[in-house]
Structure formats: structure tokens, C-alpha cells
Amino acid sequence: MDKLKIGVVGAGFIGQVHLEILSTFPDVQIAGVMDVEKGRAKAVAERFNAKVYDDLKQMREAGVDAVYITSPNRTHFDYAMQALELGFNVFCEKPMTVSLKDALELEKKVKEKGVVFQVGHNRRFAYVYKFMKQKIEEGQVKPLSFQIKMNRGELLNPPWTSDRNYTGGFLFESTIHLFDMVRWLLGEIEEMYVLGKKSVYPDIDDWAIAMRLKNGLIGTFTSCAHASWMIPFERVEVYGEHNMLMNEEMEKVHFCKGLGKEVESHDFMKVDFKEKWGYVEENRLFIDCVKEKKAPPVAVSDGVAVIRIIDACYKAVESGNAHVRMEG
Structure with missing residues (x-):
């Protein structure tokens, strides 16, 4: 079975929740972790047998297929735009952006790139x-x-x-x-x-x-x-x-x-909260959508609408x- 290589940007609480779930999927390889706090990045990467990367470009060069953006709210837009420019499939935690202007720009970029982009509305x-x-x-x-x-x-x-x-x-x-x-x-x-x-x-x-x-x-x-x-x-x-x-x-x-x-x-x-709060299912669906190249259950348009x-x-x-x- 070819495993989907996943990178995570932001190794705080919610990033680790996603990593814990992804680590249980037999068709997923946790390939890399990024975080502005290098010590935390190193500790989390070691926990999930992954590498530490300094930027998204390094992840792309290493063959990562999709990235999870689980960094602080205000950083989501910049990381998402970088990821899309590099051709990644993207799971972006809520809020997708913190401004309507950025949300509309991100929506335009997703349509241009034609990749899978799912927003983390786990409810x-x-x-x-x-x-x-x-x-x-x-x-x-x-x-x-x-x-x-x-x-x-x-x-x-x-x-x-x-x-x-x-x-x-x-x-x-x-x-x-x-x-x-x-x-x-x-x-x-x-x-x-x-x-x-x-x-x-x-x-x-x-x-x-x-x-x-x-x-x-x-x-x-x-x-x-x-x-x-x-x-x-x-x-x-x-x-x-x-x-x-x-x-x-x-x-x-x-x-x-x-x-x-x-x-x-x-x-x-x-x-377990990861199950009843919907995190397990949203992760499983994102991975399946990337593998099957189909539209995600929570699209960029949903992110725009709520913003x-x-x-x-x-x-x-x-x-x-x-x-x-x-x-x-």
C-alpha cells in the first residue's frame, strides 16, 4: 500500500490531536513537522517518528503530499497560500483566515490550483x-x-x-x-x-x-x-x-x-473526545479525498461563508x- 505522506505546520495541542489520529491510519505516513518553537517541533517529530522541517518548500522537496495547518489563527492565510503555491493538498484548521478579504483570495487560489482543500469545522x-x-x-x-x-x-x-x-x-x-x-x-x-x-x-x-x-x-x-x-x-x-x-x-x-x-x-x-467531537472522521475523510482526488466535505466555500x-x-x-x- 502506498502511504500518503503528511506534514503538519504547528505542533501545539490541536496539531498533536491530528497527529495522534493520523498515526493510527495504515495508509498514512507522518513525514514532517514544522513549528516556530524548535524544541517543541523536535519533541513532537520524535514522538511520531517524523522529521523536522524549517519551511514548506523543504517538505515539498521531501515528497510530502498534504499538509495540515494547525498554527495560530493569524498565520493560517500565509501558510495556506504558500502551501497552495507549492501544490500541496491542504487541511486548514478553523478559522480558515481572520479576514473576509483573505478568505476570498484563498478561495480563488484553491480553485486555480485544483487541489483538495478542507477546512477544520469538526462539529x-x-x-x-x-x-x-x-x-x-x-x-x-x-x-x-x-x-x-x-x-x-x-x-x-x-x-x-x-x-x-x-x-x-x-x-x-x-x-x-x-x-x-x-x-x-x-x-x-x-x-x-x-x-x-x-x-x-x-x-x-x-x-x-x-x-x-x-x-x-x-x-x-x-x-x-x-x-x-x-x-x-x-x-x-x-x-x-x-x-x-x-x-x-x-x-x-x-x-x-x-x-x-x-x-x-x-x-x-x-x-474519547477525538471520536465524539468528530476529529477522527474529518481526518479519515480528508485522507480519502486526497487519495481519490474528490471534493472534501467541508470546502473552502464553507470557510468563506462562515467568515x-x-x-x-x-x-x-x-x-x-x-x-x-x-x-x-
């Missing part, structure tokens, strides 16, 4: 959200409205999390995943009324958004960065006609089947014009 493969998607697609719940929240307990650890120059802004952190869930589970956004303020941190850390989707659904979306990790800090509630779906983070999911009827619940607390939503939210608050009509 699409998480057990709880796949269950909700299935019930909606089967017609067991026909969504009429929704409530979504994605809170964070603090922006203190790691210390750079509250620095918008580093992250692109609070919405580009975990909150971006649930903007993607709006699109994937419920539909495209038509208009929003966006409120945000700085309550504790230098970044805008409180958000309240009313949404109307193109299919007529209405709902609310809130995100707070100083909620002290009160569980559940991630939740999607979808309301049908006297039935509903609800998750408690990526640990539990509930399906209320109707008035006076049972609630079907699934508890994934004991399942367009975030861009609109920041512009609404910063301009004082809360009402937003989405393009397209």
Missing part, C-alpha cells in the same frame, strides 16, 4: 450534531425556530486568547463552529440584528444576535467570553411543531418526540448599524 462530524442533522433530514423534526449559545469561561488561558491581533477576534475562536452549525443544520442567513459590547476584555466579549434565515426560520445566537465555564456552555436548540432537539456540548443530545411523548437521549461522556458571517457581525457593532442583510 459537522460530532456525534451530537450528526444525530440532530439526521432527525432534521428524516423529517422527524421540521425546524421552525432555534436558540444557540456558545460561551467561554474566560479569555485568560492561554493569555493570547483575548488578543484580537493574535486570534482575529473572539468570534473566530470556538464561536465560529456554531455559526457553521447554523448553516449546516438549519440554512443560510438572510438577515441579522447584531449587538455586541466589551464587558471584561479588550475584545468584544458579549454578543447577542437575532437571525432570520432564507427559509423563514428565526432564532437567536448568543456568545459570552466571561461565563466561568458554566455547563453546558455550548448548546443548540431546534424547535419543530411540539418537538425539539437539544445538545449539551458534544457530550449529550436529546430528542423530544412530542407533547406527552418520550425524550430520546444519547450520552457520549465516556467516548462572511463573522465579518458582518464585527462591522455591525463597530459601525453602530446593527441591522445586517447578508449578501447572496
